Structures are given as structure tokens and as C-alpha cells.
Amino acid sequence: MTEKEKTPPALWIRDLSVEFRGRNSTVYALSGLNLKINKGETLGLVGETGAGKTTAGLSVLGLVASPPGVITGGSISVAGKEIIAPLTGDEAELVRKRWGEKKHRFDPGVKRCVSEEEMMEMRGRHVSMIFQDPMTSLNPVITVEKQISEVISKHTDVSGSEALRRAGDMLELVGIPRSRGKEYPHQFSGGMKQRVVIAMALALSPELLIADEPTTALDVTIQAQVLDMMKKLRDENRTSMLMITHDLGIVADICDRVSVIYAGRVVEHGTLSDVFDHTLHPYTKGLFASLPDLENRETRLKPIRGLMPDPSIRYTGCPFADRCDEASEVCRKEAPPVYHRTEDHMTVCHLYRDKADKKGMRET
Amino acid sequence: MRNENPQLPPGAEKKKSRFGDTWKRLAENKAAMAGLFFLLFLIFMALTADLFFDYQKSCVDLNIASRLQWPSAEHWFGTDEFGRDMFARVVFGSRISLSIGFAAVAFGLFIGGIMGAVSGYFGGAIDNIIMRLCDIFLAVPMMLMAIVIVAALGTSILNLVIALAISCVPIFARIVRSAVLSVRDAEYVEAARAIGGKTGHIIFRYILPNCIGPIIVQTTLRIAATISNIAALSFIGLGVQAPRPEWGALLSGGRNFIRDSSYLATIPGICIMLTILSLNLLGDGLRDALDPRLR
Amino acid sequence: MAKYIIKRILYLIPVLIGVTLLVFFIMHLAPGNVAQIILGDNATPDQIAQLEKEMGLDQPVIVQYFRYLTGLLHGNLGNSYTTGASVTSEIMARFPYTIRLTVVAAVFSVILALPLGILAAVRQNTWVDSVSMIFSLIGVSMPIFWLALMLILIFALKLGWFPVYGADSFKSIILPAVSLGFMNMASIARTTRSAMVETIRQDYIRTAYSKGLSEREVIMRHAFRNGMLPTITVIGLEIGQMLGGSVLTETVFAWPGVGRLMIQAINGRDTPTVMGCIILMTVCFALVNLAVDLLYGVFDPRVRTMYR
Numbered sequence: 001m002t003e004k005e006k007t008p009p010a011l012w013i014r015d016l017s018v019e020f021r022g023r024n025s026t027v028y029a030l031s032g033l034n035l036k037i038n039k040g041e042t043l044g045l046v047g048e049t050g051a052g053k054t055t056a057g058l059s060v061l062g063l064v065a066s067p068p069g070v071i072t073g074g075s076i077s078v079a080g081k082e083i084i085a086p087l088t089g090d091e092a093e094l095v096r097k098r099w100g101e102k103k104h105r106f107d108p109g110v111k112r113c114v115s116e117e118e119m120m121e122m123r124g125r126h127v128s129m130i131f132q133d134p135m136t137s138l139n140p141v142i143t144v145e146k147q148i149s150e151v152i153s154k155h156t157d158v159s160g161s162e163a164l165r166r167a168g169d170m171l172e173l174v175g176i177p178r179s180r181g182k183e184y185p186h187q188f189s190g191g192m193k194q195r196v197v198i199a200m201a202l203a204l205s206p207e208l209l210i211a212d213e214p215t216t217a218l219d220v221t222i223q224a225q226v227l228d229m230m231k232k233l234r235d236e237n238r239t240s241m242l243m244i245t246h247d248l249g250i251v252a253d254i255c256d257r258v259s260v261i262y263a264g265r266v267v268e269h270g271t272l273s274d275v276f277d278h279t280l281h282p283y284t285k286g287l288f289a290s291l292p293d294l295e296n297r298e299t300r301l302k303p304i305r306g307l308m309p310d311p312s313i314r315y316t317g318c319p320f321a322d323r324c325d326e327a328s329e330v331c332r333k334e335a336p337p338v339y340h341r342t343e344d345h346m347t348v349c350h351l352y353r354d355k356a357d358k359k360g361m362r363e364t
Numbered sequence: 365m366r367n368e369n370p371q372l373p374p375g376a377e378k379k380k381s382r383f384g385d386t387w388k389r390l391a392e393n394k395a396a397m398a399g400l401f402f403l404l405f406l407i408f409m410a411l412t413a414d415l416f417f418d419y420q421k422s423c424v425d426l427n428i429a430s431r432l433q434w435p436s437a438e439h440w441f442g443t444d445e446f447g448r449d450m451f452a453r454v455v456f457g458s459r460i461s462l463s464i465g466f467a468a469v470a471f472g473l474f475i476g477g478i479m480g481a482v483s484g485y486f487g488g489a490i491d492n493i494i495m496r497l498c499d500i501f502l503a504v505p506m507m508l509m510a511i512v513i514v515a516a517l518g519t520s521i522l523n524l525v526i527a528l529a530i531s532c533v534p535i536f537a538r539i540v541r542s543a544v545l546s547v548r549d550a551e552y553v554e555a556a557r558a559i560g561g562k563t564g565h566i567i568f569r570y571i572l573p574n575c576i577g578p579i580i581v582q583t584t585l586r587i588a589a590t591i592s593n594i595a596a597l598s599f600i601g602l603g604v605q606a607p608r609p610e611w612g613a614l615l616s617g618g619r620n621f622i623r624d625s626s627y628l629a630t631i632p633g634i635c636i637m638l639t640i641l642s643l644n645l646l647g648d649g650l651r652d653a654l655d656p657r658l659r
Numbered sequence: 660m661a662k663y664i665i666k667r668i669l670y671l672i673p674v675l676i677g678v679t680l681l682v683f684f685i686m687h688l689a690p691g692n693v694a695q696i697i698l699g700d701n702a703t704p705d706q707i708a709q710l711e712k713e714m715g716l717d718q719p720v721i722v723q724y725f726r727y728l729t730g731l732l733h734g735n736l737g738n739s740y741t742t743g744a745s746v747t748s749e750i751m752a753r754f755p756y757t758i759r760l761t762v763v764a765a766v767f768s769v770i771l772a773l774p775l776g777i778l779a780a781v782r783q784n785t786w787v788d789s790v791s792m793i794f795s796l797i798g799v800s801m802p803i804f805w806l807a808l809m810l811i812l813i814f815a816l817k818l819g820w821f822p823v824y825g826a827d828s829f830k831s832i833i834l835p836a837v838s839l840g841f842m843n844m845a846s847i848a849r850t851t852r853s854a855m856v857e858t859i860r861q862d863y864i865r866t867a868y869s870k871g872l873s874e875r876e877v878i879m880r881h882a883f884r885n886g887m888l889p890t891i892t893v894i895g896l897e898i899g900q901m902l903g904g905s906v907l908t909e910t911v912f913a914w915p916g917v918g919r920l921m922i923q924a925i926n927g928r929d930t931p932t933v934m935g936c937i938i939l940m941t942v943c944f945a946l947v948n949l950a951v952d953l954l955y956g957v958f959d960p961r962v963r964t965m966y967r
Contacts, residue, residue: 063868067784124871131869136862141884141959150880151870184960200870500677504941507903508921512682512937515925516689592802599804600910600922612802619808619911626812633805641800648796 008080010208010240011037011060015086016074017109018055018064018264027311029055031264032074035242037208037257039079042234042241044255046248046287050308052264053244054132057210059084060242061129062112062119072109078127079207082113125155128201132213134193138185145171145181148200155204170199174229191222198230205237212244227254248291252276257344260284263309263319270345280339280347282324318350326351389653396649399642406639410459417452434627441631444614445621450628453609454635460610461639464521465591468528473583475529476536483537484544485567495541498534506531510593514602524603528590539582543575550574577654584647588640595636611636667952671945675938679731682937683724686930696928697740731938737931739924746935750917754939756826757916760908761901763832764840769894772844776851777886781878783856792852798845803904807838807911824913831912839908843897850893855886887958895951899944 013035020027030052037043045053058064060076062083076084087095087110114122131137139147148167153160168178174195185193194214201209214230215223231254234241243255251258251272258275260268260283268281279285286304306323309315318324321331330350337356340346390396426446435442441450483494501509513527547553553570561569595612597603604610611632618628694710695702711717715726730737736746779791814834815823822831858864859882867881906918913919917936924932956962 058865061869063865120871120873122871123869129869131862131866133862137866139863139867139881139885140961142881143960150872154871154876184964186961187964197866200866496673496677499674500681503674503678503945504682504937505899505903505944507900507906508937508940511906511921511925512685512933515933516685516687518689588800595802596804596907600907602925612804615805615808622808622812623816629805629808629812633802633809636802636805637797637800640802641797644796644800 007039008077009036010039010041010079011035011043011242012075012077013056013060014075016056016059016076016084017072018052018059019070019072020068021070022068025312028314029069029264029311030059031314033261033264034266034269035259037240037242039207039240040238041256042243042254044251044258045242045244045261046246046251046258047261048246048308050311051261053246053261054212055264056261057129057212057242057244060208060210061123061127063123063129070109074110078122083119083122084110085113086110121155124151124201124206125204126206127208127210128204128206129210130194130197130201130212130214133217134190134197135217137197138193140185143182143184144188144196145178148181148196148203151200151203167199167203170203171196173202173233174199191218191226194218194222194226195229198226198233202233202237202239206239208240208242209234210242210244213246214243215250216245216247230254248287260287263311263315265319265348267320267349268347270341274342274345278341278345280341280345280352281349282326282351283320284347286323318348386650386653390649393649393652395645396653399645399649402638402642403646406458406642407462409455410462413452413455413459417449417455434625435631442625442627444617444628445625450614450631453614454611454632457609457611457614457632458635458639460521460604460608461591461594461612461636464525464528464594464604465587468525468590468594469532469583469586471525471529472532472586473536473579476533477540477579479533480537480540481544481567484541485548485563485571491541494537498537501530501534507593507596510597511600511602514597519602519605521604524594524597527597528593531593532586532590535586536579536582539578540575543578544571547571547574577651581647581651581654584643584650588643588647591643592636592640663956664949664953667949671949674945675941676728678941679728679934679938680724682934683727684720686933687720689928689930693740693928693930727934736935736938739932740929741924741927741932746931749920749932750935750939753915753917753920756914757902757905757909757918760832760835760839760905760914760916761898763836764843764901765894765898767836768840768844768847768897772847773851773890775844776848776890777855777878777883779848779852780855780859780886781874783859788852791848795845795848795852798841799849801842803838803842804907804911806841807834807908810834810838811911824911826914835908835912835914838911839901839904842904843901847890847894847897851886851890854889855882858882858886861885884958888955891951891954891958895948898947902940902944 013033016030016033017028018030020029033052033056035043035045035056045056047053055064055069059071060078060083064071071084073086074084075082075086091111112119138144145164145167148170149160149163152158152166153163156163158166164181168181171178171181176192176195176199180188185196188196194217198214211230215226218226227250233239241254243250245251255272257271258269259266260275260281262283268275268279268284270278275284276288279288283304286302289302290304292301304323309319309322317330317332317334318327318336321327324331328350330353334350336348336350337353338346338348339352339356427443427448433443435450441454444450444453479494479498483491504512510527510531513530514523517523517526548571553566556566556570594603594610595615598610598612599616601616604613614632615629615636618625618630618632622629692707693716694707694714698706698710708717715723727737734747736750738744739746739749742749775791775795779788782788811823811834814820820830821834822828825831859878864877864881867877872880905914905916906922908914909916909919910922917939921933921936923929924936
């Protein structure tokens, strides 16, 4: 075992399934998602809108809206600490006895291994999240310094004025004069607001930062500034990071590893060079083909045809089959096998079934 | 999110099924359905009252021998101080309450709707004048305004309708105006204008269909409020006059006998409450059905 | 903000003038000769003409109106047609009773409505939600005067806990205030619930949870202030409703307030008193709405910067 593997991963999600059970239909947001972030590393989670990226981030913090959200299976552990684990056979038996066989609306399929108090302790202090839209993720009626200091006073014993002072420090760290802390969110521009959100998320130097499309809502020029700042702060604090994005450029810029997510499951995972230079999955290839090529501007963009699959359908075969140029009959019928090109680089696709792992799904 | 394609009015791609969808959502709402059925039952009773009861006998003639009898098999709701059957009086009362309520709100909606549409669509000075007028009407608590109008015009059914209609006008004018404003500059209306749509066509084809939701909901709720106001006006002696058996008037009459014949005041009140409750349930249901996002 | 307040107060003036104009002309539509009413059926035409001249009733309506308006600016609301007393002093003698009743009713309704609405929103789609919303729905559907009668029947006549009418003890305000405030309580609770439901869905609530705050802290610190914005508007409107509703409550409970005075004045064709009551109620309503706007500034910094 190498030194790296002895320290538990900052985040390890195994086989996570999340459903949103409405009155008339169920949306399968995640169907067996696997993710692993080593300590100090940044993992990019790439996929289209609706692929389940945000749900993945929220389920780590235990903030999936419930109802209608239900975690039906899998496990999550943060820095070696189990948060959610699948039910053992005995426990599942108990649940069946209590609620019967029918799919109960609140049937968890998993157990929470930590109390709500422990979860609260974890949120903001050990795991923070930056949300997609800075325009709406700050409370409009509270000053920004108060909103930052709130997380400090919640988790530490410092006095109110000390918390405010440290909030001011954080503001300066993200490049906002501390005097502006007395102002309200509506007095800031979008980029400034996102800086405030970042200051809030990093106020207690959490070990894990989940950034959900932190720059999507910003202007391109501001995007670069914010990204650079996040990179700097991450490196200073040795923060592990889950970077949720649909932008491969950001992945190339900031991530160590990439997981490509499609219809609630990871279809390809590897280091930057694995995924960028030895692309395996047709969907990942499609993502690259739909990027403009700056060196050869003559080539036409090749978008992926079709739309995201209907999330209220449970696929038996490969969910990408309908949009895939290389799909064959088997793709629509059977679940695709896992193939490991190297120890780190894997994909889930029928194209590689001849070389696929004998033992089926291997943890990534 | 709600409207991915700004070129289309919300729900336009499913134009035909829009009414059907709303109805389906409404039908799923048990409370709203209960309200609707109670209202339909009331309307049925009000329309067919003459088949079951004799107006002259139950509302005009006196029968002192059987006065102030508590509810029994013979007189379901008891008899009043003149020995008239309360059940028949309550049924005839529904006729008055419902017809004045519907008439006043329809009248108010008509006037207010035109004012609001004109105000919202044309804007400028017309808008300003109409809205300031509404401000003046809304500055006086509604009940007081109705009282003053009835007091000045005299207590006839027509004046009651006018007074109650006037108190609805500014509310409808404001709702229609803001609904018109919210869609007037919407992209799909601009698109319709850009391809050369005529004003009238735009108003009827694009603007009105998208205002209809809040108007329907508010109409239902206004009818409820108006029925309550009719009863209130009758109660203080400014509404429907004896011997007409309006619910508020019945209640007012029963008030004098509350110590020993409390059913006289209780029963009409329950009728008013159930009617208003039904309208409110239906109104809430309609609001949820028309805008499922809210629930 | 000060500039904004002044602007708002200045805007009140044309509205109030409009109201006086409106009510004056509506009252003028009333059939019957005022002098005749005052003097009674036995008056000779000469006496009537004499009195009309004294009162200025022989002049065009518009002139009468301007004379009334001039008086109003000096705080003079004219003299009652029925008692001859100064309307201002008559109204002022009754006004404290109406204020007391409305304030108690408003406090009662707000204190009950806010927790009810917040609880229903936080426990959305549970039995807590259903029960409190059914309760509120019945509340908004209950006519004030009927509720008043039922309260009298149960708590005054049957149980004897409270007096049937009058305004002489502390106990005597309970039933009128409850009957006046109940409907508004229900209505405020419903608004609070829907405002809070809307607020709880906002992204910043999720942000607040992601900071590790407890549900209680999120609701009280983050959701409450935002959810209050639509609610205080409705509270203002509901207080206006209560001013109107006080006419009914005061009549049922024989409460010696302005509302009851107004009904007596209407029955006696006493135009100056009716006018006075309406103007007073309208001013109160306008002041309540002004207070609501100021509260908006307190609750919402965006409003504050807008009018800085």
C-alpha cells in the first residue's frame, strides 16, 4: 500500500442511488454513482444539465430536498467517516416488517450513520458547498459580513465581534474591501457575490469543498478571476475539492481527475491525461467533439445528437445508446460492463466488453 | 425554467389540453371538488326552490300557531317568530344571496376588467387616471364604502348590486392591469407584434388567455367576499329588507331570539359559512390547478 | 428614507381629497331634504328655506363641498344634523374605543397567525399543516357578525364568562376583539404560510443549511425576515378590513365606538357625522399602510437603498 492510500479518501461515494418520488412519477436522479476524491485532490464531475451532478453534491451534505428526494441505496463517506451506509440484511428485514413490501414513500434503503447534530457540525466546517447561482444563494436581507460570520460563530466559540473581524479577513482574502461587509447582497455584482459565497464556504478552511458550477452564472472574464482565486485558496488550504461543471475547459484548468457523469452514473473516470488523451467512452468523445477547436478553426462543431434521456425511465441497457453512433443491439438490452484501461482509468461501455473486468463492477 | 422557450406563451405547445390539464388537477383536489359540488347543489336548490316550497306560504304568510319551534322532522330548520318554515326560508335565501353575489361580481368584473385592460395596455395618462381613481376607492375600507353607497342610494336590490359591484371594481382593475402588464412586454407578445399582429388580435389571442388564471381565481374569492358583505349589510339593516329571506336578514331577525331559539341565528350563519367556505375551497383549488408551481 | 416618507405623506393628500369628494357627492345623492329631516314633518316651507339658507344648503353642491373642505382643514367637521353637536368632538369621544378594539384585535390576530402560518409552512404537507390550514380556511369563511353572535351565545349567555355587551371592564373587550380579529387572523396565517413556503424554497435557505445551521436557526434568522415581506402587506390590508369590520362588531356588542356612531348617523341621515367617520377611518387606514411601507424598509434593505 502506498502512503496515499493509507489516508482515507476525502470523499467516497459508492453505488449511490437517489430518486425523487413525485405523486405520479419518479425521477431517477442518480443510479449507482461512484466517486472518489483523494485527500488534497480535485475531482471534476462533468456532465450535461440534469445528469445528477447537483444531486450528488447535495447528498454529501444531506441536503437533498426530502420529500420528494429519497436515497435508495449506496454509501457515502467523508474523510473515512461513514455518513450513509446501505442497510444490512437484518435491517432491511426490519424495514420490510415495519412497512411491508410496498415501496414506501420514505423508505430509505440506507441508514444514516451520523445524527443530524453531527451533520450540522460537519456542514460548513468540514464540508462546504458553493452553489451555482450567486444571485440567489445569498440572503437578500442580511449583510454579507453577517452571513460570513454566521458560519464562524456557529462552529467556533469566538465572540460575535471576533467572528465579524474574521469575516472581514475572509472578504479581504477574496479581494473585497472589508468596509463593504456592511453592505447587502444586492449592492454587489454577480462576480463579487460569488466571491462572498466562496469566502463563506472557505471561512473555516473545510477539508472538502463542493463547488457546483461556481462560474456558470458569471461573465467569461470574471469566470477566470474567480477560478484563479479558488485555485489559489485551494492550494493554500490543501482543500480537497469536487468541481461540478459542464465546462471541460475548467476541468483542464483546475482538476486532477475527472468523472464523466451521464444519466446519474459515471461513464468514464480517470486522470486528466487519461480522459483527455485516451478518451474511451463515446459520450466523452462527443463532449470533446462539441468543443470548438482553436487551432483548427475549419473543423465543424459536432454536437451530440438527441437530448438527455428521460430521467423517469429506468434503463436496463446503456442510457446513452440512443444517442451513440457506435451503439449496437446489446447496448439497448444489457447493462454495460466496466473496463479498466489502467488502474485509474475506467469506463462503462459495451465497446470494451471483450476486455472488461471479469468480476464486473469494480470500485473506482 | 418554467418557460424554456420564450417565443411561446406558457403552455402554448399544449394549447388544446390546457383546459383539460387544469381540470384534471382540479379534479384531483378533493377539497375543491367538495366545494364545487356543494355550490352546484346550492345553485340547484336555488333554481328549483319553487318546486318544493311555496314562496307565499313560507316567506310572506304568518302562522303564529307554530312560531319559534325548534328543528324537528316537520320543520328541519325550525320555524321563525312568525311560524314560517326556516328551511324554506333558507332555501329561498340562497337564491337572493347567490344571485346578488354573482351579479355584483360579474358587473364589477366587467367594469373593472375593461378599466384594467385599458389601463395596462395603453399606459400613460389613461393608466394614471384610472389607477389614481382606484387608489381613492381602495383608500376607504371596502365595507364602509359599500355602506355609504347603499345608505345614499337607498336599500333596493339593484342598489345593493351596484354598491357591491363598485367595491369589486378597483380590485379587478388592478389584477387585470398587472396581468396585462406582465404579459404585454413578454417576448412572445413582442414577437406577435413584430410579425404584424393587430392590437385586438394580440389582446384576445395572447394577452387575455394568460390573464385568465388570476381573474378566475379572484372572481371566485370575490363572490365569497360579496356574499359575506350582502349578509353583513342586511344584518345592519342596509341590505335586503323583510320579508325577503336573505341569509343576513334571517340572522339579524334571529338575533333577537338568540337566548331561547338560538337555531334561528345559528342555521343561516352556517349556510353563509358553508357557501363562502365552498367558494374559498374552489378558489384555492383553482389557483393551485392553474399554477401548480405554488403548491 | 425620510424623503420617501415625506413623499408618501404628500401623496396621501390628493387621495384624501379624492375620498372626501367621492363620499360627499355620494352622500349628496341621498334622496330627501336635509332641512326637512332636521325640522321634522311639521315644518313650514318657510322654515325649511330659512334653515337651508343658514346651513348653506341652497348653494350649489360644489360650493358646499369647498366650504366643507375648508372646515376640514381647520379640523372642523361641521355639526351633527341630529344632535347639533360638533362632529369632531362626537367622533373623538368614540375614537379611543375603536382604537382599543382594533388594536387588541390586531395584536390577537397577528400573535396567533404568525406561528400558525410558519409552523404550517415548515411542516408542509403534514397533519400540522392540514389542521392549521383547515382551521384558517374556516376562519376566513366565517362572517364576523355571525361569529360575534355565536361567541355571545356560547361564552356570554351559556357559560356566562364574559358580558354580552358594553365596554366597561377589561373582560368586555375579549369577545368583540376575538370576533373582529378571527377572520383576519386566519387570513394572515394563510398568507404567512404561502410566503414562508415560497421563501423556504429559495436558494439562500439551502445555503444557510449548508453552513451547518439548525432548522430553527434557518427559519428564524433566514426565512422569517424574508417571509415577513408579503405578510406585513397583508397585515396592513387586514387592519383596514378590521376598521370596516368594526362597524359590525360594534353593532353586535353595542361597543361605543366610531363604527356604531356611523351606523346611527346613517340611519339618522346625518351626513356630516357619516363623512367624519369615513374620513377618520380612511386616515387611519392610510396611516397603517404608511407604517407597513416603513416596516418594509426595516425588513428589506433593497427598499432602503432604493429610496436613499
